[in-house]
Amino acid sequence: MANRGPSYGLSREVQEKIEQKYDPELESRLVNWIIIQCGEQIEQPPPGRQHFQTWLMDGTLLCKLINSLHPKGNEPIAKISESKMAFRQMEQISQFLKAAEIYGVRTTDIFQTVDLWEGKDMAAVQRTLMALGSLAVTKDDGCYKGDPSWFHRKAQQNRRGFSEEQLRQGQNVIGLQMGSNKGASQSGMTGYGMPRQII
Numbered sequence: 257m258a259n260r261g262p263s264y265g266l267s268r269e270v271q272e273k274i275e276q277k278y279d280p281e282l283e284s285r286l287v288n289w290i291i292i293q294c295g296e297q298i299e300q301p302p303p304g305r306q307h308f309q310t311w312l313m314d315g316t317l318l319c320k321l322i323n324s325l326h327p328k329g330n331e332p333i334a335k336i337s338e339s340k341m342a343f344r345q346m347e348q349i350s351q352f353l354k355a356a357e358i359y360g361v362r363t364t365d366i367f368q369t370v371d372l373w374e375g376k377d378m379a380a381v382q383r384t385l386m387a388l389g390s391l392a393v394t395k396d397d398g399c400y401k402g403d404p405s406w407f408h409r410k411a412q413q414n415r416r417g418f419s420e421e422q423l424r425q426g427q428n429v430i431g432l433q434m435g436s437n438k439g440a441s442q443s444g445m446t447g448y449g450m451p452r453q454i455i
């Protein structure tokens with residue numbers, strides 16, 4: 257972690273607002289899911305934002321997580337290093353983020369490497385893991401392990417097919433968003449440009 261002194265003023269206020277977004281209940285759900293999903297003897301971290309950050313910081317768990325969401329032999333990250341060197345660990349976090357984006361997580365839901373490495377925004381890390389879990393539940397390809405109620409299913413595309421005849425019939429219907437002409441008449445209207453009569 258970078259050794260930065262305490263922040264003051266506006267930067268301190270901003271950091272406090274970011275820290276308020278962190279959800280301890282969500283943390284325990286994510287920890288349980290990662291342990292079940294990876295399927296190995298993984299030690300559960302003590303509760304708390306800093307412990308959660310330390311648990312994920314080297315990137316090995318994240319890489320194992322994204323690999324476990326793919327069929328055997330089709331894992332996106334071929335070699336997972338358990339190196340203690342900082343640049344290797346940050347590189348693994350970046351590999352996880354690329355693999356998560358390829359898996360289908362939206363770019364706006366993906367955290368930055370420093371958010372996890374320096375503990376800048378652990379709420380963003382939670383957001384990315386939630387999006388990944390939701391996608392895994394939605395795909396329903398047999399790779400997801402754990403309770404499906406932990407994550408929301410994403411909406412699926414529902415394409416509709418209409419025959420040419422149905423499309424032609426639809427052209428003759430006036431949609432309600434265009435208004436209605438029932439009960440309309442021009443009685444009592446005066447011609448344009450004529451002055452209004454005040455009696």
